[in-house]
Amino acid sequence: MMVQRRSEFELFYDSSYFTTRQLHPVAAVRLSFLGYARWAAEHAAPFPTMIAEHHAGFAVVGIRLDYGRPFTFLDGTRLQMSSTSRLLSQLTLMETVTTIVSDTTHLATVSLLCRALDVAPGDGMLAAPSRLASSVVGSYRPEEIDQDDKPVDHVEAILSRLDATVPQLVEGTSQRLIDRQLCEAADQWCFTEVIGLVASARETLIDDRADEFPVLRTGLSQRLCQVVVKLRRPLFLHDRAAIRTRMYTDHERRLFVHHISGASGAVHAIAIETLEPPQ
Template identity: 25%
Template sequence: MWSWLYQRAGISFPDLARQHDQSLVAVEADVEYVRAFGVFDSDEYSVSVVKVRARQGNTVLEMYHEFAGEGGVFARVRMLWRLLELDGDQALTGIPGRFRDSVLQRLTPGEIDPSRERRYVDGFRGRIEQQGEKVAEGRHGFTLYRHQCEVADQWCFLEVPAFASQGREGLIEALEHDPFALRASLCKPLHKVLVKLSCPFYLFEQGEVLSTAYWLQGQLAFVHQIINVTRMNTLAAVVIETFQA
């Protein structure tokens, strides 16, 4: 993402904050694994940006990525980044805002779309919970430490799916009986991962992952609710994982 902004628009992460008083935080991600791709399948792989849109009145940056190795594309990723206006302090404190003209002028007219972007997590979660069969549930507590934070001592987006994975594996490990063969899912490849962030999570705050396993039309799905216990049990993120049959 930042390589694209720097090469295409001449804006680095420090420059966006330092020269434009703005920043970006991830609010949603949709990952689809198109095919199996293992560590021995290729000596290298490439990551490309295939489409970019400034959406919703220039408040959200939508980016589409493709991951390709020998044999072609093996994963597609869509990221939604919310624009923040910074107040200039070292903690990069910010409030939701819009891209400045100094940033927008670096984009082409085709990369600016005023319509609202699509959100997938809530709809997919509703479908799983309404149509799926709940088969197991577990809880996993954690503390947010600095190695899991980004520069503002807030949780790093890259760590959020890892919390969900810990919750899933903890759920499976704690099972006394496994009639639905959940343990076998540890050997199956992921099909999709959907992530939605809705609340800050800062250094040393306490959290809990509520993980629920479902069978949905012959497919195993996990819905993970990540709760910020310190902030009055606020729902901070939802992660959905589905596995290939």
């Protein structure tokens, strides 16, 4: 039986890869996409070549980060990543999954769901949703293609359960300019930075209202166990984002739900952070 091909790499990390509690969520997602870039270079085409010569690219539309065992900066010295890639939904979606370990300790698994794009020639990298270019599809093995698979919408599944059964505790709104530090090569927000944006919004809510709602402080003291993100449309350089953040308590777990909107009020992304229960 054939198995999906993997790309594997290792790095010796520094303190910037970690918060005081765990592997930094932004670092985990960055490592995941780096894992896909390596997979593509080894088995299909390097990402810049894919865009420049095959006029094909991907836009990340979904992120799922699941943390494993507790692990902090001083618990090891290096990280090992292993990534796969497969095509889904009539060749319109690509899923890449990266596991992150340190020797025998599993730190995290990151799944990125990406929409295939047709990229126009030229430096502007204008793109539109499309089936993936046949010249790139040909690099995938049959066991790496499932045209009928339609991924689960993890964000909507959690929201439906919360809205039906769990009362909201507190909410707040913060503002953020999408500056170039948050952007990627096409001058639109970089999906990895959305993870940091919502973490900042959570801590802003805590800073603003923890005296009134002390339970908010668990948003600083507890480890994240999961982050899921649904990206609907990009924000561009110097757009202004409003992030509406709500906190829920579901049994022993605390959840922070974020809706990121642009100037028109349209929602551009929804993210849900789930914290580990207090010990």
